[in-house]
Amino acid sequence: MIKVGIVGGTGYTGVELLRLLAAHPEVQLTAITSRKEDGLPVAEMYPSLRGRVDIAFSSPDKVDLTQCDVVFFATPHGVAMAQAPELLAKGVKVIDLAADFRIKDRAVFEKTYKIDHTAPELLEQAVYGLPELNREDIKKANLIANPGCYPTTMQLGFVPLLKAGLIDAGHLIADCKSGVSGAGRKAEIGTLFSESSDNFKAYGVSGHRHTPETAAQLQRYTSDKVKLIFTPHLTPMIRGMHSTLYARLTKDVSNEELQKLFEDAYADQPFVDVMPWGSHPETRSTRGANMLRLALHRPDNGDTLIVLVVQDNLVKGASGQAVQCMNLMFGLDEGLGLQTIALMP
Numbered sequence: 483m484i485k486v487g488i489v490g491g492t493g494y495t496g497v498e499l500l501r502l503l504a505a506h507p508e509v510q511l512t513a514i515t516s517r518k519e520d521g522l523p524v525a526e527m528y529p530s531l532r533g534r535v536d537i538a539f540s541s542p543d544k545v546d547l548t549q550c551d552v553v554f555f556a557t558p559h560g561v562a563m564a565q566a567p568e569l570l571a572k573g574v575k576v577i578d579l580a581a582d583f584r585i586k587d588r589a590v591f592e593k594t595y596k597i598d599h600t601a602p603e604l605l606e607q608a609v610y611g612l613p614e615l616n617r618e619d620i621k622k623a624n625l626i627a628n629p630g631c632y633p634t635t636m637q638l639g640f641v642p643l644l645k646a647g648l649i650d651a652g653h654l655i656a657d658c659k660s661g662v663s664g665a666g667r668k669a670e671i672g673t674l675f676s677e678s679s680d681n682f683k684a685y686g687v688s689g690h691r692h693t694p695e696t697a698a699q700l701q702r703y704t705s706d707k708v709k710l711i712f713t714p715h716l717t718p719m720i721r722g723m724h725s726t727l728y729a730r731l732t733k734d735v736s737n738e739e740l741q742k743l744f745e746d747a748y749a750d751q752p753f754v755d756v757m758p759w760g761s762h763p764e765t766r767s768t769r770g771a772n773m774l775r776l777a778l779h780r781p782d783n784g785d786t787l788i789v790l791v792v793q794d795n796l797v798k799g800a801s802g803q804a805v806q807c808m809n810l811m812f813g814l815d816e817g818l819g820l821q822t823i824a825l826m827p
């Protein structure tokens with residue numbers, strides 16, 4: 483059994499990790515932290531876990547995480563970088579759901595997140611945890627930088643086109659919508675029911691921290707300079723993400739060839755579903771499931787290709803992806819514990 487620790491277990495990605503790991507046949511939940519809820523049984527805070535999770539939260543200063551084989555950080559940016567060096571030195575693998583190790587360039591990280599990096603020596607060894615693009619490196623990794631939720635949709639939608647050299651890398655547009663759980667469980671005015679439930683708005687239009695992360699990753703797949711315009715929106719649903727990606731085709735290519743490109747790219751990827759040409763993927767077709775669905779459109783057969791991408795921000799966009807990485811790191815079947823089908827209706 484893999485002994486698992488979770489730092490930041492009271493938040494949304496933390497409880498989603500618990501839901502997935504409680505059903506995982508190879509995992510023994512060993513430690514879970516909360517700064518405020520020391521001693522509180524997890525199932526008392528989250529009755530959804532009654533009868534399935536029988537440990538209590540511990541204050542981070544009381545828990546010995548070095549007894550774990552792997553520790554997930556479901557914490558705000560800046561927490562994992564403080565603890566990862568010691569854990570790694572003691573042979574504990576680390577999976578960070580925040581951004582501490584996502585951007586290799588320290589200066590870009592510090593400018594984007596406005597915090598000093600306290601473990602820059604680990605940036606090089608950290609592996610970006612997107613299994614569909616980095617599977618072999620993830621298998622060998624000790625430190626995983628789990629991708630952001632929006633970046634997962636943008637990369638899996640744009641990369642096959644960039645790799646094939648079919649689109650203008652300097653003109654990528656991503657118009658993305660997230661459910662409110664994407665902002666986490668902490669209290670904030672913008673996520674109050676009366677602010678977000680009957681409302682729809684863009685945010686971060688002149689610059690969001692996921693733009694440099696995504697652009698740097700996309701750049702790995704083309705020698706042309708990537709220019710990405712990314713506009714996130716907050717949409718009145720709890721879970722779910724819908725990204726509409728626009729790319730300008732630069733080669734003479736048929737719709738059938740484009741569809742085949744995506745089908746071939748994801749043929750052996752259990753958690754990416756390429757839907758029939760012209761489909762309209764719905765966020766609810768992924769709710770609770772570790773699944774990303776996408777579909778292609780080309781209005782008037784012109785030179786603009788549209789890729790529609792949906793996922794559950796908390797599963798394929800965060801905790802499910804993290805468990806997928808854990809499975810790979812420990813030589814397990816990649817899909818272990820991740821077979822839940824989306825809830826309908």
Ligand SMILES: NC(=O)C1=CN([C@@H]2O[C@H](COP(=O)(O)OP(=O)(O)OC[C@H]3O[C@@H](n4cnc5c(N)ncnc54)[C@H](OP(=O)(O)O)[C@@H]3O)[C@@H](O)[C@H]2O)C=CC1
Nearest residue numbers: 490491492493494495516517556557580664666667668800
């Ligand atoms: N929500 C989403 O859809 C996604 C989130 N992410 C990323 O995952 C991470 C967690 O997000 P989310 O679960 O939504 O956030 P939440 O705000 O819901 O939870 C954050 C958790 O971190 C703990 N925490 C906060 N500060 C510290 C600290 N200094 N030391 C130790 N623990 C701390 C809190 O617990 P307590 O106060 O009890 O100690 C809480 O359990 C973030 O970095 C986020 O950006 C990534 C992809 C998607």
Ligand SMILES: CC(=O)N[C@@H](CCC(=O)OP(=O)(O)O)C(=O)O
Nearest residue numbers: 579580630631632660661664665
């Ligand atoms: C709706 C909402 O607020 N979403 C968050 C993104 C959540 C996420 O994936 O982000 P990180 O792991 O990079 O923090 C935001 O835009 O800040």
